Amino acid sequence: MQKKNTRTNFLNRHRFLLAGFLCLFGVCLLSAQDKKKEPEKKKTRVDLLHAEEAQADKVLHPDIQILIRSVKLRHDSMYMYCDSALIYEKTNSVEAFGNVRMEQGDTLFIYGDYLYYDGMSQLAMLRENVRMINRNTTLTTDSLNYDRLYNLGYYFEGGTLTDEENVLTSEWGEYSPATKISVFNHDVKLVNPKFILTSDTLKYSTATKIATILGPSDIVSDNNHIYSERGFYNTTTEQAELLDRSVLTNEGKKLTGDSIFYDRVLGYGEAFENVQMNDTINKNMLTGNYCFYNEITGSALATQRAVAIDYSQGDSLFMHGDTLRLITYNINTDSMYREMRVYHKVRAYRTDVQAVCDSLVYNSKDSCMTMYTDPILWHGAQQVLGEEIKAYMNDSTIDWVHIINQAFTIEQKDSVHYNQVSGKEMKGFFVAGDMRQVDVNGNVLVIFYPVEERDSSLIGLNYAEGSFLRMLLKDRRMEKGAFIGKANGTMYPMDQIPAEKYKLPTFAWFDYIRPRNKEDIFEWRGKKADQQMQKSDRKPLTSPRNMNIKRNK
Template sequence: MLKANKKPNKQQDRHRWLLIGFLCLFGVCLVAQVKPTAQGKKTTNSAAKPADGKAAEANKPKKKPENKKTKVFLLHADEGQANKLSRPDVQVLVGHVKLRHDSMYMYCDSALIFEKTNSVEAFSNVRMEQGDTLFIYGDYLYYDGMTQIAQLRENVKMINRNTTLLTDSLNYDRLYDIGYYFEGGTLMDEENVLTSDWGEYSPATKQSVFNHDVKLVNPKFVLTSDTLKYNTFSKIANILGPSNIVSDNNHIYSELGFYNTLTEQAELLERSVLTNEGKKMTGDSLYYDRKIGYGEAFDNVVMTDTVNKNLLTGDYCFYNELTDSAFATKRAVAIDYSQGDSLFLHGDTLQLVSYNLNTDSLYRIMKAYHKVRMYRTDVQGVCDSLVYISKDSCMTMYRDPILWNEGQQLLGEEIKIYMNDSTINWAHIINQALTVEMKDTLHYNQVSGKEMKAYFENGDMRRVEVIGNVLIAFYPEERDSAMVGFNSGEGSLMHIYIKDRKMERAKLIGKSNGTMYPMDQIPADKLRLPTFAWFDYVRPLDKDDIFNWRGKKEGEGLKPTTDRRPKTDKRNLINMK
């Protein structure tokens, strides 16, 4: 019976193996038929083009890195368990667990491997290692081998060479090589510490992005922002939202630009502002080097000194905070608003230089050149160049200077104006001095001399002292302002008294002579002094008119008896060469 039973068993085994082989062959053929069909559908969909080719290109999704769907391998565990009945696709691992997915190694105290989803849950002392450059730590990990996304929670630390990221919630996408947090985090390198509510970091590009309550702390400054990009290799912060950079010496505000935290150089746009010890510089764009205290502003520049209550404007401005010097050009204007009524001064170039810094004898020199024009409601002036020295509060006007105060015109080869709390105290007109007051288009009060000293009170000219070679052509008035005659005279010294911005009386001192003519008997050759000139056509009309240069008519300029332009130090010329 035993021999009879063996043959049927062999035949049954042979039939069973034939059946299994046939089923396997059938399965292979079925897969071979289905796979090309699926690929064919994919090809058909990708080949279908919308009517608008540009729209199709714009809507084209970002190319995702190739996802090689490899298995998560178990390399080691002290213990392993599996319940094929209740959880047939789950492995329970305990003790010194070590896993691998492609080039990423994972370590933990215990783990669950889900075979169907190719995913892992890891618990306690979680560590992920990729090569010798990327290490991630945490208390918990969920890793999806299909999407290659790791979700780490609690006490998470990502280390990439010199960069460390700390957070309690980190998602790391291996395909894009980006880790991002969303419940607050800190990123640190050798130079800076950055914190924010939301952030991401790429170990490959070293680029990081931060949003909401961003704070970058550097030993020399603190940067706060709403949106910021930062590269841990170049140490450059890319400002993308309202940001403030504060140090011991200055404050920068910008909404767009770059700041190199290593070299401390900044390139800023969108009306950025640089503030330093009461001085504020604003421009459409700014360049700033903190180490050498050098700043440049371009287009619609405004530089404000809140301490001295003045400002500088133009389309280009340079400022050195270490030497407290500034330079402006291209529609440059200096504005003094310390007295309420602002003084506007324009020149092709404006320059401010400070001397004896950090001493009790600190003083500043401001230079304006060329085609200088200034305007204030009570005083206007023009000249070729101008120098103001704060040491003696003196402003000197060079080369055909003219000064107007209401109806009074003062001119000479050189005019020195001495200030008192930003108001005119007195003015010194040197060589070919002339003062003219217009009565009407025909009659003018005129006084000329070698030099004049004009004294002001509350911004109004009250008294003029004329010294040397005095000539007068003057119309005395009755109380009703009616002219009673014409006084022509000469002498060596004269005092003129002005009331209500009009010549009230004139007095020749010492040896003099003069003649009083009735109004209908004035000699024609006496109506005008030899040096008479009325330059109303060059006078600035308002603060906007200071940009419109109008020179004197040909032949009406003074002929200087002495070269009184600022002297140039020959040593400076040698240095410049």
């Protein structure tokens, strides 16, 4: 029994010893790893290689050597030159005066009027007229500290870094000859022959000539302005990758996005997510989750919840389609004009007018907006449709519209009664944004409800047929109408209206399609299957004499 206990105690002692040894080994291993993270400090002495005269006072200053004229010192691979110097033997440090020069290899040279060098920490502090030269890069300042352990020079009282492409200035900065990376803080300015970049914080590589934007920054050239708080700008290729809601401005056009790619040489930019391209001159805007703009050709493209917004009239018009494309013709000439193309599933909303169609083109040359494939317009209680609708603008407001083939306008009186007019083609004329006159040509059919003046109650139903009709409107309602030429008509009292006379043969009320607000433009709702328009082969009519009569004022 005693032997068993002795054996057990022996094994336990060895277990504890083994565990302790393993813990000690782990601590040593971690300590060794931590030491590898820090640059190794060399303990070598600062050596005197040459001086024309050397002095020492072993009584008053036993640890100081005074060196005069043509002084040359060395610490490891670093050589130091100056007019005179003091060597402090106890601290292994040097003070150097006049025409100070430090050389490391054949690539790094540092000049100044004064140097204090600590051989223990390998830190050099140079003052007055300091220049650090690393191949094609020169750093100039009046106060520079150079840390040999980290191969890093930094200034803190203003400095300038110059390479083949750029000149950078700031209040504080650092430069690594090994990585060719510099960092600048406070009043940063990068001057390039083609642009100027100002920032609060900037990182710059003298090898790649890429500036990394780390704080609020502006890049200004003759033609445009970039604002960004985070991103990259290649000062050689003039390409930028910008993040965090950066802004690109060019001649009144402002492109904003969560991220932007911009090529200044090729003159185009791409923006991604929550994009806005705002034209402050013409007061319109493109939005979407992707936008492309070429400032040289004047072309633009927006997709992914793309919206064109016109805010020139105070009440903004919002227009959505799968794709919005802007094309500029004869740019930078007196004959310049633009086309806005929107396709497919187009929906538009403004408080006073709404529209849907499959595709749309606006041409600034004739200020005409053409709606294709099942176009429908709503104006208050009125609905207008046809195979094709052309709207002619005057200073961003509708001047007149032309409905081509199967033209049909409907005015809702209540849930049962509708004023209706159909014909081969129709022209509507506007005054101050309100439709005041409508001319209908070809196979005209009319259903009209006259009203009592005193209480606006319906008097009856007036059904008429003819070849040409002119209607006058007031307050967005049909006021009166008259046929020009032959016409047939019948007046039915309200209690004697035949069931088949309530609606014209092609009647369709598309209230379920109508955009309700600016958010509803994203919800496409097509026509019901039994209400699809069959496109005719007829071309627009040649307007007769009556169609050329000027509108009533």
